[in-house]
Amino acid sequence: MKPFGFKMKYLSCCIGAVGLMSSYSVAAANLTTLNKKIENYKTVTHERLVEAAPQDWLLPKGNYEGWMFSKLKEINSKNVKQLKPVWTYSTNLDSGHEAPALVNDGVMFVSTPYNNVIALDAKTGQLYWRYKHDNPADLSVMHNTSRGVALWGDKVYAAGLDGTLNALDAKTGERLCQSQIGDWSIGAYISSAPLAVKGKIMVGPSGGEYGVRGFLEAMDADTCETAWKTYSVPGPGEPGHETWKKQGKRPDAWKYGGGSMWMPGNYDAEADMLYWGVGNGSPWLGDQRPGDNLYVASALAMNPDDGKIKGHYQYHYNDSWDWAAMNAPMLIDGIKDGGKKVKGLVSPQRNGYMYWLERKAEGKIGYLEGKEFVDNNAFKSLDPKTGRPTYDYDHVPVTGKRVDYCPSLWGGKNWPYESYNPETGMMYVPANDNLCNSFIGKWQDDIEPASGQFWAGIDIPELDVYVADPSKGVGQMQAWSVNSREKVWQHDYGKTMNWGPVLSTSGNLVFSAGTNDRMLRAFDAKTGEVLWEFPLNSTAIAPPVSYEVDGKQYIAITAGYGVDAHWTNGVLAAKDESGEWITDVPEGGVIWVFALPDA
Amino acid sequence: MTKDNNDMHADLNKSTCCACSQANENNVTDNKRRSILKYLAASIPAANLLTGNTALAAMKKKSPESKLPPQVGDRLTYFNKRLRGPKLTISDLEISDKQTLVVPIDPNTGEVRDGSRYNQILLQKLSIEHLSEDTQKISTHGIVAYTAICTHNGCPVTGWVKDEENYMCPCHQSVFDPKNGGSVVSGPAARNLPALPLTEENGELVVAAEFNSWIGFGKPPK
Numbered sequence: 001m002k003p004f005g006f007k008m009k010y011l012s013c014c015i016g017a018v019g020l021m022s023s024y025s026v027a028a029a030n031l032t033t034l035n036k037k038i039e040n041y042k043t044v045t046h047e048r049l050v051e052a053a054p055q056d057w058l059l060p061k062g063n064y065e066g067w068m069f070s071k072l073k074e075i076n077s078k079n080v081k082q083l084k085p086v087w088t089y090s091t092n093l094d095s096g097h098e099a100p101a102l103v104n105d106g107v108m109f110v111s112t113p114y115n116n117v118i119a120l121d122a123k124t125g126q127l128y129w130r131y132k133h134d135n136p137a138d139l140s141v142m143h144n145t146s147r148g149v150a151l152w153g154d155k156v157y158a159a160g161l162d163g164t165l166n167a168l169d170a171k172t173g174e175r176l177c178q179s180q181i182g183d184w185s186i187g188a189y190i191s192s193a194p195l196a197v198k199g200k201i202m203v204g205p206s207g208g209e210y211g212v213r214g215f216l217e218a219m220d221a222d223t224c225e226t227a228w229k230t231y232s233v234p235g236p237g238e239p240g241h242e243t244w245k246k247q248g249k250r251p252d253a254w255k256y257g258g259g260s261m262w263m264p265g266n267y268d269a270e271a272d273m274l275y276w277g278v279g280n281g282s283p284w285l286g287d288q289r290p291g292d293n294l295y296v297a298s299a300l301a302m303n304p305d306d307g308k309i310k311g312h313y314q315y316h317y318n319d320s321w322d323w324a325a326m327n328a329p330m331l332i333d334g335i336k337d338g339g340k341k342v343k344g345l346v347s348p349q350r351n352g353y354m355y356w357l358e359r360k361a362e363g364k365i366g367y368l369e370g371k372e373f374v375d376n377n378a379f380k381s382l383d384p385k386t387g388r389p390t391y392d393y394d395h396v397p398v399t400g401k402r403v404d405y406c407p408s409l410w411g412g413k414n415w416p417y418e419s420y421n422p423e424t425g426m427m428y429v430p431a432n433d434n435l436c437n438s439f440i441g442k443w444q445d446d447i448e449p450a451s452g453q454f455w456a457g458i459d460i461p462e463l464d465v466y467v468a469d470p471s472k473g474v475g476q477m478q479a480w481s482v483n484s485r486e487k488v489w490q491h492d493y494g495k496t497m498n499w500g501p502v503l504s505t506s507g508n509l510v511f512s513a514g515t516n517d518r519m520l521r522a523f524d525a526k527t528g529e530v531l532w533e534f535p536l537n538s539t540a541i542a543p544p545v546s547y548e549v550d551g552k553q554y555i556a557i558t559a560g561y562g563v564d565a566h567w568t569n570g571v572l573a574a575k576d577e578s579g580e581w582i583t584d585v586p587e588g589g590v591i592w593v594f595a596l597p598d599a
Numbered sequence: 600m601t602k603d604n605n606d607m608h609a610d611l612n613k614s615t616c617c618a619c620s621q622a623n624e625n626n627v628t629d630n631k632r633r634s635i636l637k638y639l640a641a642s643i644p645a646a647n648l649l650t651g652n653t654a655l656a657a658m659k660k661k662s663p664e665s666k667l668p669p670q671v672g673d674r675l676t677y678f679n680k681r682l683r684g685p686k687l688t689i690s691d692l693e694i695s696d697k698q699t700l701v702v703p704i705d706p707n708t709g710e711v712r713d714g715s716r717y718n719q720i721l722l723q724k725l726s727i728e729h730l731s732e733d734t735q736k737i738s739t740h741g742i743v744a745y746t747a748i749c750t751h752n753g754c755p756v757t758g759w760v761k762d763e764e765n766y767m768c769p770c771h772q773s774v775f776d777p778k779n780g781g782s783v784v785s786g787p788a789a790r791n792l793p794a795l796p797l798t799e800e801n802g803e804l805v806v807a808a809e810f811n812s813w814i815g816f817g818k819p820p821k
Contacts, residue, residue: 138716138815140753142770185716209769447700448679452716453755454769459697460758461767567771567787 031134032173035127038119041171042105044151046198050269055548057103060148060193061417062503062545065331066266068419069504070546074553075596076507080522080532083555083594087125091118091589096562098415099148099193100501100543101591103556107170108547109156110558110591111146111193117158118591119173122556123549125593129173133160141189142209142454143563147263147415148193148543150201152221157201159190165203165219177224181205181217186450188212195264197274197304200227204261208279208324209456211449214259216276218307228307232259232278232295240294240312249443253289256449258282259296263415265328268343273310273363274302275331275345279324282449283457284409285441286320287398293318297325299345301363310363315349316389320397321378322409322456323351330420330427331359336483337368344368346482348418348429350411352376355387356485369485373478374412374433375468378405397441399457404438408465410568414499416514417543421504424479424525426488428502428510431476435497435572437465465571470578475515477502479528489528495581497572499565501543503555511555513540516569516582520544520557520592537590541565552595560589664705665714668814669795673703673806675744676711678719683711688802689740692724697759698766698777699723700747703806717814719747719755720795722804723777725764731779737796737811742804744795745781746814749773751788753816766792 044058052063054071061068075083091097095113101122102109108122115133120126141161150157155176156168163182166175181203182188187210194203200218207214214232219225233254234240244254258281265276281289281296294312297319301311315325329347335356337344345357345365352374358366367387372379378395382388395405412431419428439458447453454460467474475498477491493515500514509531510523518539522532536559544557561569566585573583674686678700685691686704698721703712712718727741734743747755749768756775758767765784766775773786781792793812798805813819 138748138753140716140748140755140770140816142754144752446679446697447757448681451678451680453678453700454757456769460769460772461760563771571772 031175032129032131034129034172038107038128038171041107041154043154044104044196049196056105057101057545057547058151059102060100060195060264060543061266064267064269066328066417067330067422068417068502068543069421071506072546072548072553073506075505075509075555077509077524077531079596080507080509082596083522083532083534084597085534085592086554086595087593089118089120089125089127089591091116091558091560091591093560093589094562094587095560096143096145096565097540097542097558097560097589098145098191099558100545101556101558102149102151103545103547104151106549108556109149109151111149111158112589113144113146113560113562115146115158115160117149117156117168117173119156119170120591122547122554122593125591131158131168131173131175133158133162133166135160135162139184141184141191141206143191143206145191145563147191150194150196152196152199152201155221157194157196157221159192159194159203161189161191163188163190163205165190165194165201165224167221167224179219179224179226181219182207185452186210186212187452192262193264195267196221197267200304202265202274206260206262208258208260208262208282209454210452211256211282211455212258212260213254213256214261214279216261216302216307218304230302230307230309232261232300233257234294243292243294244289245291247290248288250288256282257289257293257296260324261326263326263328266331267304268331268359271359272304273359274304275328276300276302277326277328279326280322281319283444283455284320284322285397285399285457286318287441288443288457289318291318297323297351299325299329299347299357299365301365303363311360311365313357313365313367315353315355315387316351316379321351321405323349323411325349327415327417329355329357330418332420332482342368344482346420346427348373348413348427348431350413351379352407352412353379353382354429354480371485373429373480373487374431375406376412397439399441399443402438402440404436406436406468407432408435408437410435410497410564414564416499416501416541419502419504419510420482421525423506424504424508425482426479426525427482428504428512428525429478429480430498430500430502430512430514431478432474432497433476434468434472435465435474436468437463439463465568466575467572470576474498474572477510477512477523477528479525491523491528491530495576495578497565497568499539499541501541503544503546505546511544511557513544513557513559514565515539516585518559518585534594536592538586538588539565540592555594556591558589558591561585561587661714662710664708664710665712667712668715668718668809669703669712669720669806670705671806671808672706673712674706675701675720675722675804675806676704678702678713687722687804689742689799689804690802692722692742694724694726694741695764696724698757700755700757717746717748721745721747721756721766721777725778729764729778734778734780737794737807739797739799739804742797743777744797745775745777745792746795746810748814748816749788750790750792750816751786756792
């Protein structure tokens with residue numbers, strides 16, 4: 001191991017006053033600790049991102065299609081019991097670690113809560129550099145996490161909770177330029193991983209609980225200048241604006257109607273089309289913003305060159321449950337629809353339904369089928385032709401009345417990524433069933449929207465989260481056949497929620513953590529049998545990934561419990577009378593890397 | 600004002616004005632700095648057109664006085680810009696209404712000190728008999744004031760637990776007791792909500808002393 005005694009890399013001073021410019025090109029001082037410069041760094045190109053070679057993990061979900069799948073199979077269902085940790089690295093931070101490790105030719109990049117970026121040797125765990133982002137001293141955000149970085153050229157792109165998007169030199173960690181994307185002081189902070197597409201870096205801020213109008217912005221990878229910005233809520237004169245009816249006490253509800261695009265999208269390289277998810281409406285109560293409210297709770301098809309919206313599919317109209325559709329659908333070619341095969345979009349959604357959609361010409365999105373994968377008591381049915389739900393208004397939250405509904409506001413599945421394995425033809429879904437909540441809708445006129453204050457239309461102390469049947473658990477892993485559209489197997493985790501993104505591999509394996517017992521598990525991808533499990537230092541809610549260095553396959557995951565996963569566990573553990581719900585889950589970020597013993 | 604508070608706000612100003620402070624730290628030449636400022640001035644309008652960051656630009660135009668922590672003698676006014684202006688009086692508050700989000704206002708200049716999030720304050724009137732002895736000493740007519748900034752993660756503590764008369768942070772559910780010095784009742788917060796002692800003059804609510812602890816979360820400011 002190289003001894004400590006880091007050589008401090010003093011970087012030149014920033015030249016832009018934060019917020020006064022969209023981009024500025026020299027970094028602030030003392031942000032990066034350089035231990036060892038990366039030599040022979042392999043440039044990330046469009047071709048490499050499209051190819052998604054199995055030895056690397058260059059994108060948040062492994063490939064542009066969003067599959068969370070690795071073709072590596074040295075580690076397989078026959079030998080996975082021999083899997084052992086080969087190195088660990090403490091991030092030196094608490095709270096929720098939600099970033100996948102990106103790996104480029106043996107170099108690993110991990111981002112952390114409060115926006116550190118750590119570059120490591122993926123084989124040994126030795127540090128190359130650590131960048132500590134200069135968030136403002138009085139910054140606070142609801143979710144202080146980072147869901148990963150983007151790689152392009154010889155740079156690493158990291159969003160900041162302060163709404164910035166920063167370009168770092170991949171070899172040294174030096175900040176080269178940045179763009180101010182969102183205004184954190186109004187609630188538009190960034191936790192999303194950026195996505196690199198054809199020389200542009202795209203990211204959207206959060207803010208659906210703060211009265212922020214959502215958008216996606218693309219930044220030029222070289223200059224950090226804004227390339228385009230597209231709002232998820234159309235303004236006057238734009239298609240869809242008419243779905244924000246100018247009725248009631250807030251005729252201008254569209255201005256702060258939410259629709260944050262707070263998770264990375266997917267990309268169809270052949271059709272040159274982005275597919276991005278749009279979050280919940282703001283405030284949560286739909287009766288405070290009459291109309292269908294496009295494009296809240298929708299999937300969007302967008303032109304990556306100019307950001308223009310080419311098509312959309314709204315999963316449910318006038319969202320009133322905080323059922324954000326922030327996760328983009330997976331792109332799967334050749335899925336069966338009757339007697340034909342179509343280019344599909346498949347997505348298990350927060351509203352508890354699984355959707356099969358079709359990618360049509362020019363970005364149009366067609367509906368094929370929707371199926372309930374956890375109990376949803378607010379939808380009576382879906383229209384067989386359009387998928388538009390019919391609501392049971394006993395379970396649609398409204399202003400001034402306590403209303404209960406299932407699944408809870410965290411949904412049948414939250415942000416943790418599902419996985420699609422083309423070899424089993426199955427998708428693997430981290431689900432939460434049997435969990436409901438109720439609240440009283442509030443008209444918040446004491447606080448203005450987009451003022452940096454919680455503006456969801458409820459008073460949090462009046463939120464009641466509960467397990468519908470206390471004798472049963474909540475967290476599940478569900479495996480569904482993409483073509484038969486039927487569930488093949490299900491694993492019940494018991495008295496815990498499941499906040500674990502999923503990785504599947506050609507080794508007939510499914511890896512996932514996310515439960516309050518701190519376990520990382522490997523399932524048989526075909527049968528659901530648990531083949532291996534290992535207790536981490538803390539529960540991992542980050543995506544597991546796989547990569548290869550010098551011909552050896554590794555599995556990497558960062559443990560570190562926090563944010564919603566942590567506090568929902570506390571709430572549910574406090575209510576549990578069975579004594580089976582684990583209360584004490586330690587925090588602390590640690591990158592874990594596993595491999596088989598050398599032969 | 601305590602040294603801690605002064606230092607904290609100095610840090611804050613530094614972080615929000617990195618161009619000037621860090622240029623000094625790094626011995627950037629005056630010439631270079633002038634060229635930087637020239638570049639900045641030329642870039643601002645175009646940048647704002649591109650990104651619509653006018654709100655950001657406006658935020659950064661706040662005066663140094665607006666970033667000072669509450670000063671002894673300051674009055675209080677509503678955080679809500681639609682309501683902002685009047686100096687709050689004892690009679691503006693009803694017992695056990697939900698806490699109100701307010702900010703300090705300089706009584707001489709009328710400047711609202713909203714240049715830092717750390718100046719967001721929770722104001723509330725409670726029954727005097729519900730207040731602990733120590734809390735009564737920092738209150739006036741049953742009116743208490745605490746920082747709005749949660750000591751766990753810095754979110755504004757705007758949730759109101761009516762039955763217990765407590766505050767709850769909407770981000771991670773830390774609960775604080777305003778009747779007992781802002782003490783932690785439950786949740787992940789590790790220390791009390793700092794209190795802002797109040798008095799009154801001619802019915803107006805007046806800041807009587809600085810916050811009784813540092814504002815923010817994590818480690819105390821150096």
